Amino acid sequence: MTFKNDFLTALRAGKGYHALMELVRHHRVQGLSVDAAYQALHEIWLEHGFDNEVAEEGTLQDTLEAVMEKVWYGQPVL
Amino acid sequence: MEGDPGEGIYRVMIEDRDGMPRLGLTALKLGVRTGVDIVPDQKGMVYRPAFRPDEPNGLSCSPTIQDLPAFALPVEWGGSNPKTVVWRIEVSDLGAELAAQEDTPPQRKGRHISVGPSGPMLFDDYLRAVQATRSRWKKVTRS
Numbered sequence: 103m104t105f106k107n108d109f110l111t112a113l114r115a116g117k118g119y120h121a122l123m124e125l126v127r128h129h130r131v132q133g134l135s136v137d138a139a140y141q142a143l144h145e146i147w148l149e150h151g152f153d154n155e156v157a158e159e160g161t162l163q164d165t166l167e168a169v170m171e172k173v174w175y176g177q178p179v180l
Numbered sequence: 181m182e183g184d185p186g187e188g189i190y191r192v193m194i195e196d197r198d199g200m201p202r203l204g205l206t207a208l209k210l211g212v213r214t215g216v217d218i219v220p221d222q223k224g225m226v227y228r229p230a231f232r233p234d235e236p237n238g239l240s241c242s243p244t245i246q247d248l249p250a251f252a253l254p255v256e257w258g259g260s261n262p263k264t265v266v267w268r269i270e271v272s273d274l275g276a277e278l279a280a281q282e283d284t285p286p287q288r289k290g291r292h293i294s295v296g297p298s299g300p301m302l303f304d305d306y307l308r309a310v311q312a313t314r315s316r317w318k319k320v321t322r323s
Contacts, residue, residue, distance in 0.1 A: 119215070119216055120215070136287050136288060136289060137289065140250075140289055143251075144250060144251055144260075147251050148260070152251075153251075153260055153261055153262065153263075154262070154263075156194055156208070156263060157206045157207070157208065158206070159204065159205050159206055164206050164207075167206065167207040167208065167251065167252075168206075168207055168213070168216055170207070170249060170251050171207045171240055171249050171252070172216075172240075174249040174250070174251075174288070174289050174290050175240060175249075175284070175285070175288050175289075175290055175292040176233065176284065176285030176286070176287050176288025176289070176292070177234075177285065178234070179233055179234035179285045179286075179287075180287075
């Protein structure tokens with residue numbers, strides 16, 4: 103599976119921040135760049151229309167944005 | 181970029197009805213999330229971080245507007261978010277309970293500054309200190 107599909111499946115399954123960051127780490131170790139990881143997350147964010155929503159705590163959008171913020175800033179560090 | 185005030189401490193947040201950053205525990209509000217931004221110990225204490233790039237050291241900020249996350253950055257600053265505002269705070273306005281330092285990892289899209297606790301304190305006091313800065317964040321607009 104691609105990172106985007108993998109991540110989307112996990113997100114929709116209700117996986118939390120730490121599980122999703124571990125998924126990012128797994129794909130990064132396999133060679134996924136920070137740019138490619140962030141881009142995939144940004145696409146998911148746009149496809150869900152989250153650019154027009156304000157995230158509430160504990161929602162899927164909140165979890166996704168927490169991961170996006172940390173990936174943008176280079177987390178997880180390999 | 182026109183209107184860019186240069187290096188400082190910047191964060192993108194939702195503007196509340198009173199014209200200040202909205203308080204809350206999400207990526208685009210003013211607050212810190214346990215386990216995401218900082219990890220309290222078993223007694224609920226947090227400590228001044230060593231600002232290592234691979235650790236959650238506190239509230240995420242950037243030293244320039246261009247370093248802020250693209251999903252968060254307002255449209256007027258070249259980002260993709262129509263609801264957010266860029267805010268800046270001066271180091272001197274953080275207060276004695278908070279400390280800021282750059283902790284950018286080697287591979288990243290944007291440079292990172294963490295605003296962490298300046299010394300040992302309860303997590304609740306750290307959160308209170310962060311949210312007490314609310315009135316000291318200044319909006320940065322291009323016009």
